[in-house]
Amino acid sequence: MPARTTETWSHGAVMLDKEHTRFALWAPDAKQVTLLLYPLQAGQQDTAPLSVPMLAQEHGWFVVETASRAGSTYRYAIDNDLEVPDPASRAQESDVHSPSRVVDPQAYTWQHPHWQGRPWHEAVIYELHIGTLGGYEAVERHLARLAGLGITAIELMPIAEFPGARNWGYDGVLPYAPEASYGTPEQLKHLIDTAHGHGLMVILDVVYNHFGPDGNYLGAYAKEFFRDDKHTPWGVAIDFRRPEVRSYFIDNALMWINEYRFDGLRFDAVHAIESPDFLGEMAKRIRGSVAEGRHVYLTLENEHNQASLMQQGYDAQWNDDGHNALHVLLTGETEAYYEDYAQDTTGKLARCLSEGFVYQGHVNRHGEQRGEPSGHLPPTAFVLFLQNHDQIGNRAFGERLSQLCSEPALRAATTLLLLSPMIPMVFMGDEWASDEPFLFFTDHHGELAEAVRKGRREEFKAFAAFQDATQRAQIPDPNHSDTFHASRPHFEELDFQQDGPWVQLYRQLLALRRDEIVPRLPGSMAEGCTVLAEGVVSARWRMGDGSLLRIDLNLSSDAVLVDPVAAEHLLFDSRPAAQATPTDGSLGALTAQVSMTPGHGDRT
Incomplete structure (x- = not known):
C-alpha cells in the first residue's frame, strides 16, 4: 500500500x-x-x-x-x-x-431523512442523563411528553464509552463509541430519529478536554497525544498542536453531526483546551460539512467567558454567571465559587440580564481577570439555567432548588428563566420541582474507586458543613450502586395526565414563550436592567418587532414599588391566580411580572 x-x-x-x-x-x-x-x-x-x-x-x-x-x-x-x-x-x-x-454507518434507515432542525431562537433545552432514564430506548418514552410541555430540544449528557455500567459520562475514554450499556448505535440513531419526528432537536454534550482515568491506552503507544508541560484538573493536557490529535476530535464531531444527525454539540470545559485556534478550526470544519438549509448549533462551557468565540462559529455559551448570581439570591449560599457573587449580587444579576456575562474582564476572588465584553451579543448567545447536572450533582448530597429555596421564589426565578430572551435550559425533573437528588456517580473498582471516593469527600473539606471527617464520611460513595439508583427520576410515581401545579406552570410559561417571545426574538437586544432594591431588578429588552419586553423580578422578602404596567400589557404574574395582583404599582415579595408593550415598526 x-x-x-x-x-x-x-x-x-x-x-x-x-x-x-x-x-x-x-x-x-x-x-x-x-x-x-x-x-x-x-x-x-x-x-x-x-x-x-x-x-x-x-x-x-x-x-x-x-x-x-x-x-x-x-x-x-x-x-x-x-x-x-x-x-x-x-x-x-x-x-x-x-x-x-466494526459498525456500518449506513445500516440504519432514517424515518425522517428530511429533518432540517429548528431555528436557534426556538430552543428550549431539556438536559437529561441517558443512563438514569434507562438507556436509549427508554428515553423515547418521554419524548412526546416533553414536546407537549413545550420543550424543543433535548441535550444528552456525554455518552462516549466509559468504564463500568454507570457514570455521569465525563470519564469517557472512547469518544467515537456510544456507551454500550445504554444500547446499540442503531438504537441511539432511532432515539434521535424519533425525537425529530416529535419536532425535537437533539444536542450532544462532548468532552474533548480530557480522557477518563480508566481505559485510555493512548499514552502507551502515542505519547505525543499529550503534553507534559501543561496540566488540567484531570491530568496532562491533550496536545492539540498535533494534526493527528486535531483530526481525531474534529472527525468525531463530524461523525455525531453527519452520521448520527445530532442537531448540535455542547463542548465541555473548553477553557481546558490549550490551543487558541483549535476551536475556530473545529467550528469551521463542522459548518463546512453541513448541507445548506440544515440547522446545526454549537454551544460552549467556558469559564474564560470568551465572547469572541460567538463570532467564530459558535452560537452560544452556558451562562454560569447568570446561574450563580440567581443561586446566591435564591439560597443565600456564598461558599466556593459562589463567593464571586456574594458582593453586589443584585448588581451582578442586572449586568447578566443586560449584557450577558457578569465577568467581562472583572477580577474574581483569586485576583484574576476573567472574561471578555459581551454586551454587543444578542441574548440568544447565552444559555440560562437555574439548575444543571453540575450545579446539582456537585453538591455533596445532590439537593435541588426545590429543597433550598421557597416555592414562590422558585416560581419567580422560573418565570425569568422561561420568558427571558436568553435560551432557557432545564434539568430533568425541574418541570415537577423534583426533590430527588442527582448525585455524582461512577462505577470504578479497586484503588481507583477508593481514590475517587476519597477525592469526592476531600472536595468539600473547605465547606463549613464538612470540616469534620465524620461529616465528610456521610457524603455518598460515588461507586456504590445506591448512589446511582437514588439519582434516577421516579417517573412511575408521577401521573403526567393529571398535571400538577409545576407542570401546569411550565406548560403555561412555555406556551407564552412560543406565542409571545419566540416570534419577536430575531433582532432583539437588551435595553438595560435597573436595580430597584437588594434582590429586585427590572430588565428590559427591545424585541425584533420593536416591542418592549420587561421582566420585574423580586427575590426579596419585601414588596417594592415599580413603574406600573397597563393591565392589557401584562403577560404573566408568577403568583398563583388565587392571589390578587396589586393595583398600587407594587411588586410583591418573591414575585416576577412579565409585560410586553407594542412597538412601532419591524426591526428584524
Missing part, C-alpha cells in the same frame, strides 16, 4: 464496502502493530483471533485493508505485547477494555 499524508487517514475502522474494512491507528511509539480480528459467530468467542499485520505509514500511522464485515470485533496488538481497543472504536463489545466492533 503506498504511503499517504497524515491528512488522508481516518482514525479507526472505516468500512470500504459490505465485505471490507480499512483499519488505521496512529501509534508513533510502536514498532509494529497487529490487527487481531475476531470474525466470529456467537458462541465462538474462545476461538483464536486472526492476526493481520498492519503496514507502517508516514508520521506514525499503521494501516491495513482486509476482509471484515459489520459486527466483527477486533483489537490492536502493540509490539506483540499490549492488546488495546481501537481509540476510535465506533462501538465496543461490552466495555472500554473489551474488543471493538
